[in-house]
Amino acid sequence: xxxxxxxxxxxxxxxSCSAPEQVEISLVPYPAHLERGNGQFTLNANTQLxxxxxxxxxxxxSFFQSMMQQAIGQKLSETAGENIIEIRKTEAPENPESxxxxxxxxxxxxxxGNAEGVFYGxxxxxxxxxxxxxxxxxSEEINLPALEIKDQPEYEWRAMHLxxxxxxxxxxxxxxxxxxxxxxxxxxLHLHLTDDQGWRIEIKEYxxxxxxxxxRTFNSQDSICIDKSKEDPRFALEPKHIxxxxxxxxxxxxxxxxxxxxxxxxxxxKHVEIIPEIDMPxxxxxxxxxxxxxxxxxxxAWGDLFSTPLCPVNEEVYTFVENVLTxxxxxxxxxxxxxxxxxxxxxTWEESAEAQKFMKENEMQSVDELQSYFVNRVSNxxxxxxxxxxxxxxAMAGGIDPNLxxxxxxxxxxxxxxxxxxNGNEVILAxxxxxxxxxPNSKLFDIYNKPLxxxxxxxxxxxxxxxxxxxxxxxxxxxxxxxxxxxxPNVLALAERAWSTDSAQDWNSFKTRxxxxxxxxxxxxxxxxxxPTTKLIPFMHVDTDEQQIGITLESEISQPxxxxxxxxxxxxxxxxxxxxxxxxxxxxxxxxxxxxxxKITEPILTKQVDYHQAIGKPVQYQKSWNKSYPAGDAGSxxxxxxxxxxxxxxxxxxxxxxxxxxxxxxxETTLNSFSATFMQAAGPGxxxxxYLEVSISADGENFEPIxxxxxxxxxxxxxxxxxxxxxxxxxxxGRYIKVFAPNVQKGFxxxxxxxxx
Numbered sequence: 001x002x003x004x005x006x007x008x009x010x011x012x013x014x015x016s017c018s019a020p021e022q023v024e025i026s027l028v029p030y031p032a033h034l035e036r037g038n039g040q041f042t043l044n045a046n047t048q049l050x051x052x053x054x055x056x057x058x059x060x061x062s063f064f065q066s067m068m069q070q071a072i073g074q075k076l077s078e079t080a081g082e083n084i085i086e087i088r089k090t091e092a093p094e095n096p097e098s099x100x101x102x103x104x105x106x107x108x109x110x111x112x113g114n115a116e117g118v119f120y121g122x123x124x125x126x127x128x129x130x131x132x133x134x135x136x137x138x139s140e141e142i143n144l145p146a147l148e149i150k151d152q153p154e155y156e157w158r159a160m161h162l163x164x165x166x167x168x169x170x171x172x173x174x175x176x177x178x179x180x181x182x183x184x185x186x187x188x189l190h191l192h193l194t195d196d197q198g199w200r201i202e203i204k205e206y207x208x209x210x211x212x213x214x215x216r217t218f219n220s221q222d223s224i225c226i227d228k229s230k231e232d233p234r235f236a237l238e239p240k241h242i243x244x245x246x247x248x249x250x251x252x253x254x255x256x257x258x259x260x261x262x263x264x265x266x267x268x269x270k271h272v273e274i275i276p277e278i279d280m281p282x283x284x285x286x287x288x289x290x291x292x293x294x295x296x297x298x299x300x301a302w303g304d305l306f307s308t309p310l311c312p313v314n315e316e317v318y319t320f321v322e323n324v325l326t327x328x329x330x331x332x333x334x335x336x337x338x339x340x341x342x343x344x345x346x347x348t349w350e351e352s353a354e355a356q357k358f359m360k361e362n363e364m365q366s367v368d369e370l371q372s373y374f375v376n377r378v379s380n381x382x383x384x385x386x387x388x389x390x391x392x393x394x395a396m397a398g399g400i401d402p403n404l405x406x407x408x409x410x411x412x413x414x415x416x417x418x419x420x421x422x423n424g425n426e427v428i429l430a431x432x433x434x435x436x437x438x439x440p441n442s443k444l445f446d447i448y449n450k451p452l453x454x455x456x457x458x459x460x461x462x463x464x465x466x467x468x469x470x471x472x473x474x475x476x477x478x479x480x481x482x483x484x485x486x487x488x489p490n491v492l493a494l495a496e497r498a499w500s501t502d503s504a505q506d507w508n509s510f511k512t513r514x515x516x517x518x519x520x521x522x523x524x525x526x527x528x529x530x531x532p533t534t535k536l537i538p539f540m541h542v543d544t545d546e547q548q549i550g551i552t553l554e555s556e557i558s559q560p561x562x563x564x565x566x567x568x569x570x571x572x573x574x575x576x577x578x579x580x581x582x583x584x585x586x587x588x589x590x591x592x593x594x595x596x597x598x599k600i601t602e603p604i605l606t607k608q609v610d611y612h613q614a615i616g617k618p619v620q621y622q623k624s625w626n627k628s629y630p631a632g633d634a635g636s637x638x639x640x641x642x643x644x645x646x647x648x649x650x651x652x653x654x655x656x657x658x659x660x661x662x663x664x665x666x667x668e669t670t671l672n673s674f675s676a677t678f679m680q681a682a683g684p685g686x687x688x689x690x691y692l693e694v695s696i697s698a699d700g701e702n703f704e705p706i707x708x709x710x711x712x713x714x715x716x717x718x719x720x721x722x723x724x725x726x727x728x729x730x731x732x733x734g735r736y737i738k739v740f741a742p743n744v745q746k747g748f749x750x751x752x753x754x755x756x757x
Contacts, residue, residue: 025145026516027127028492029185029499030509037146039105041083044141045074048081052088053118059269060119061087067122071129073138083107087118097187098152101125103144117152119271120185124149127183127520134523157428157467158498159188159275160491162483163438165195165286166221167474168241168253169483175266180488180526182270184495189267190338190469192277193255196285196307197221197475200254201276201331205323206291213286215243215252222251225478234482260331268333275390276332278324279340281310281374287320294320296352303345312349312374313358322381329385336405337382341375342392368398376401390428396420405466409436411648412684415628418457421464428466429453433646435470437490438477445537445556447493448507451650456630468498481527488521488528489514511558532556534594536605541581542640544616548583549609549640553592564592568606573598586611587757607642610675614638614663614737614756622660626748629654636752637661643752645720647679647686652750659689659741659749662700663756671696671729675755676739680713681720686748688713689741692725696734703738706730715745729756 025034049068051061064087065075076085085108092113099112099121110125112118128144130137160181162169169177174191181189193201199213218226218237228235243250255263264274285307289300296311310317328337346367349355355370364370372395379389379401390405393416400406402424408416411431420427432439434446447470470490477483492514496505511532521528533556541550553562562578563571568589576582578592590607593600619637631653632639643651680688688711695703709725725741737756743749 024512024516025128025147026513027124028510028513028517029496030504030506030513031124031149031151032501032504033148033150035148037104037148039146040143041103041105041108041146042141042143043085044072044082046082047076048084049076049078050084050086051078052086054089056089057087057115057118060115060122063119063269064122067126067129067133070136071133071139071142073140086110089113089118093117093152095152099124099149101147101149101151103147105146108144116187116271119182120151121149123183123185124151127517131520131523134520135525153185153499154501155465155467155498157188157469158186158495159190159428159467159469160186160487160494161190161192161430161469161471163192163195163472163474164200165192165198165474167225167237167478168198168200168251169474169480170240170253171255171259171263173480173483174263178263178267178270178272180491180524182272184492185499186491186495187271188273188275188469190275190277190471192279192473194278194286195283198252198254199286201260201278201328202254202256203324203327204257205327206320208290209287210254212290214254215250217248217250221475222478224476228476234479234485235476237478238480257327257331264332273334273336274332275334275336275338276328277338277340277390278328279338279342280321280378281312281317281371282306282342282344283340284308284310291320296348296355303347306343306345308348309344309346310374311352311355312370313352313355318377318381321378325378325382326385329382329387335386335388336390337387338390338407339375339378339382340392341371341395342409343394344371346371366398370398371395372398372400375404379404393420396423400425407469409471413628415454415456415630417453417465421458421461426464426466428469430469430471432471433648435468435494436473437470437486438473438475443556444490444493444532445507445554447490448497448505448510449554454630455632455650468494470494484527485529488526489518489530492517507554508558511556515558533603534560534596534601535603536562536592536594538590538592538605538607538644540609540641542611542615543583544640546583547611547615548585549611550581550583551590551607551609552581553578553605555594557594560594561596562592562594563600564590566590570604571600584609584611587755609642610753610755610757611640612755612757613669614665614754615640617666618664619754620662620664622662623655623657626654626656629748629750631752637754638663639753641753642677643679643750647681647748647750652679652752655743655749655751656747658743659739659751661739661754663737663739663754664700665735665737665756668698668733668735671732671734671737671756673727673755673757674707674729674737674739675724675726676741676751677722677724677753678741679720679722679750680715680717682715682718684748685745686750687715687743687745688723689749690744692739692741694727694729695738695740696729696732697736697738698734700736703736706732 083106088111090111090113096114097116099117101121102109110121199209225235267274285300288295292298295308301308349367393408406420406425407428409430411433417427429452434450537554539552563575565571566588587610593604617638636653641651692709694707695705697703707727
């Protein structure tokens, strides 16, 4: 036995020496299909580059050789070597961005039918190379794991946005931005070039737009940044964008047409399409301040909500717009031009005799139709010049041409994608929650996981979803360092969601791969901010067969240790260890937390779950829900699901009328208790009801009021708050339960479940 044990040890050691350690594949975005192989490919100066591209991939080959120069210190030779990297052109596939990558011990084959595909295959190879190459560290020899990849993107439109109007960013930063987008296979940069606060693109027909409109004395947004910079220097205005004029500081800058053409060409080499936005008819104060005749009232000013817009019935406006867009089209070869059409202050149109006369002559019933007239006229001009037009979803108010691309951003206005797709428009999903990275509450989990379409979106119209985009608005982001912190690592979550198939997306895997990407970002000098919270995110599964509720807990950190209780007590390391979905029957108060080094961490999750008597019972609505917030339609109040922190999570049901429903218990029932949770978020107009009243009936006609609960949350409360309207039903008998809550503030009421026991 002793000799056998020694022999076994020798075999084990030999096997260990012959089998290289498995390298973790941390590609972001994750490929559609990836299969691990055995062995590894050794990349060094003796590796041969074999090109079979029919002369079509010259720019990509140049990029690849520069990548080799960074990695191993020299370009690959095309003469015979120890092993081979072959770049091969295939027949053009249906998806021009698809590629195949095969890594074996003696050969790497990268094949694609188009330049885009071969470039993205090279990007996957780059992510397999040591991150130290990004800062100039050369390796004599690099081992690459054997694998097979077949890959293509899920969406055509995979975009980031950058607002350079509110605060200006150098051309160097824009080029670096493009580099980082291409590293994660994002293919479009939506450049917001003009707004009220600054005009950033040279227009030769109107030089004053940049001479005057490109500069400003410090405004309120600058003041906010300056104040915040006292505690965080990243909020400081960058000196390179400030000029002193007669002792007064002016902030600004602009891009010349030559600079933009060079930038567009650079982005094209990285397969990033630059899409310009000239926002109109609103957000035009920088231009109207110079040419006040472009406004109906002849002045650049602020209305009740937004700035004075262009005057849609003034022919001089269209001369101006077409002259500007002609130069824009000459600079940007993109087939897309974004014209904004969002947040238009229409009060000046209502007050303009000329506008009212025009509306009457053209049988227009509202100023929304006047906006549609403007959008359609400008769009027709662009379409006649071979461009496709993109607008923000606000443009839909007065009707919209089905040929326009609609960028959905107002996530609080439900069913926008549904309406646009039904109208024939292609839709770009850019909802502010979770895709506005400029907001500090943008959460990595939500970026990766949050549903972007309502449950009622027609499945047969999925093909109308053109892609995904996230935005960086810069009202309070004045520096490159702060922009980096807001963008990364959020960009990686967006990239995977836009590229990878649903089956290839895995949150737990992504968290691990993300951590492995951070050293590369470090080497690239990205000033990212990654502070994953230990906050737990609960999900529910209502099991009506077993009459129980399953609970799943998610977290932003990798492989968290979680303990929980179901009786409302604070968990300890002796409590239930979370190992996956668990179930509770009846009512339970779940309290859970992440533990680190054996100690509980904040915040501690408390979640009420109730498998109550009314689950699955029919509900009659005396007043219907607001169509923008249907949740699960008529079953929402008795489906067992409790909402989270956001009223647009698909569980909270919204009402702009009084809340007035009747539950049919389907038989005479002993009624002991009632509870309903409402939300208040005064900023977007979500308020508590004045009170809630519960009445019961045996026949559905004669009701006896039995419970009234007064609201004690003032409408002036600005913080988001939740209130449980809870009380006893005194053990009375009844079949029908009527619940009434008046909408006194005339805003929104949001409620998630009516709990009856």
